[in-house]
Amino acid sequence: MAERRSPTIRRRRLGAELRRQREAAGITIESVAEQLECSASKVSRIETGHTTATPRDVRDMLRIYGVVGVESDELVQIAREARQKGWWHPYSTVLVGAYVGLEAAASSIRAYEQQVVPGLLETEEYASAMIRAARPDFTTEQVAQRVRVRLGRQSLLTQDDSVDLWVVLDEAVVSRPVGGDTVMCGQLKRLLEVAELPNVTLQILPFEVGAHAGMDGTFSILSFPEPSDPDVVYAENATGGLFLEKSDELQKYSFIFDHIRAAAISPEESIAHIAKLAEEPLWKWRPRSSPWT
Numbered sequence: 001m002a003e004r005r006s007p008t009i010r011r012r013r014l015g016a017e018l019r020r021q022r023e024a025a026g027i028t029i030e031s032v033a034e035q036l037e038c039s040a041s042k043v044s045r046i047e048t049g050h051t052t053a054t055p056r057d058v059r060d061m062l063r064i065y066g067v068v069g070v071e072s073d074e075l076v077q078i079a080r081e082a083r084q085k086g087w088w089h090p091y092s093t094v095l096v097g098a099y100v101g102l103e104a105a106a107s108s109i110r111a112y113e114q115q116v117v118p119g120l121l122e123t124e125e126y127a128s129a130m131i132r133a134a135r136p137d138f139t140t141e142q143v144a145q146r147v148r149v150r151l152g153r154q155s156l157l158t159q160d161d162s163v164d165l166w167v168v169l170d171e172a173v174v175s176r177p178v179g180g181d182t183v184m185c186g187q188l189k190r191l192l193e194v195a196e197l198p199n200v201t202l203q204i205l206p207f208e209v210g211a212h213a214g215m216d217g218t219f220s221i222l223s224f225p226e227p228s229d230p231d232v233v234y235a236e237n238a239t240g241g242l243f244l245e246k247s248d249e250l251q252k253y254s255f256i257f258d259h260i261r262a263a264a265i266s267p268e269e270s271i272a273h274i275a276k277l278a279e280e281p282l283w284k285w286r287p288r289s290s291p292w293t
Contacts, residue, residue, distance in 0.1 A: 008101025010082040012049035013229055017075060018061055019047040025065040035064055055079045099234050099241065100153065102222050108164040110257050111220040112205075113173055117187060119150040120157060120165060121194050126187040127151070129179030157197060166201040168214075168260050174204065174277055181281065188278040195271050203264035204273055213259035221253055 022032060029047075033040040036057070043061075045051035053061075058079040062072045103109065111118055116130055127147045131138065138146075156163045174191070177184040195202045205212065219235045233244040233253045244250070265273065 008049075009105035009224065009229060010078050011052055012102075013226070014053065014058070014075060014078045014082055015047045015049040016228065017078075018053070018058065021062065021065045021067055022047070027064065032061060032064055036060055052083055053079050054083070099243075100149070102232055102234075103153065103156065103163075105224055105229075106163055106222040107225040108166070108223045109220055110166045110223075110254075112168045112170075112214045112218060112257060112260050114170045114214070114218050115172060115176075116178065117169070117173055117191070118167055120154055121167070121191060122150055123183075123187050123190045124151060125183045126179055126190075129183055133178070157194065157200065162197075162199045164199045166203075166261070168203045168205055168257070168264050170205050170214075171207045174274055177281065185278050185281065188274050191274050192271060192278070195267070195274075201267055202270055202274075203261055203267055204270040205260060205264040206273075209263050212263050213256045219253055219256075221250070221257060 022029070029040050029043045033043050036043070042051060046053045046057065046061075055076045058076050059072065062068070062075060067075075109120075117126060119127070122130070124147055127150050128143060131143050131146050135143075157165065174188060178187070191202060194200050205214070217235060219233055222232045222234065224231070230245060231250050231254075233249060235242045235244060235253075244253070264270070
């Protein structure tokens with residue numbers, strides 16, 4: 001399978017290799033920073049993939065580590081590729097660019113969502129209604145920009161090297177009428193269509209389960225085709241999200257996801273439930289004036 005060209009994953013891979021080479025040479029970050037006449041924090045951020053290194057930075061660092069020739073040339077080339085702009089760059093002010101870059105390179109995504117349909121599965125109308133409700137301060141153009149980005153990301157599900165997506169949705173996601181009856185019914189039908197793709201698995205976590213392993217919040221686990229690229233967890237919060245990459249963090253979220261999908265109803269039952277909701281919406285069973293008991 002041809003690797004998707006993501007500057008984000010190249011930057012991350014380059015940083016990991018530079019760190020490996022530095023440690024193999026027995027050189028400290030402080031020593032590298034002194035020789036490069038820069039801050040230790042810059043070297044550290046390059047190694048963690050949070051800062052883009054220039055080809056000259058990479059060449060100078062490798063010279064310090066005693067790495068020359070073909071190996072050096074290959075890493076310098078990766079540095080050049082990592083500086084290219086992803087398709088999402090013009091929209092960097094309205095999304096977490098680092099997440100979209102990792103998503104674009106992922107071979108599989110496991111996700112749990114508590115409140116809304118994930119962006120990869122949203123219809124245009126649902127996305128627009130959801131963003132307007134969540135961000136009433138946004139202008140019409142800002143809403144439109146976010147919707148365009150979400151629709152652009154969805155090609156990952158149908159392109160030749162499509163991502164494998166396994167999503168567990170809390171029942172609240174399919175029970176709340178975002179955008180009204182017509183929009184929500186259209187979104188439910190979209191879920192039914194996407195669930196037919198061989199690379200998509202969809203499950204519902206029903207209310208009757210009660211408390212469960214995913215109570216702390218929404219998250220995604222991204223895996224990549226290259227063994228040298230470790231998994232990443234993206235845990236969402238009100239300010240955007242948090243990237244987690246430590247081994248114990250990855251194990252924790254994999255453990256949580258396994259428990260969530262085990263508690264959820266099967267993919268076949270989930271599809272049947274969504275189809276029933278599309279015909280008999282749950283939100284119509286209780287009129288707004290009815291008391292909740």
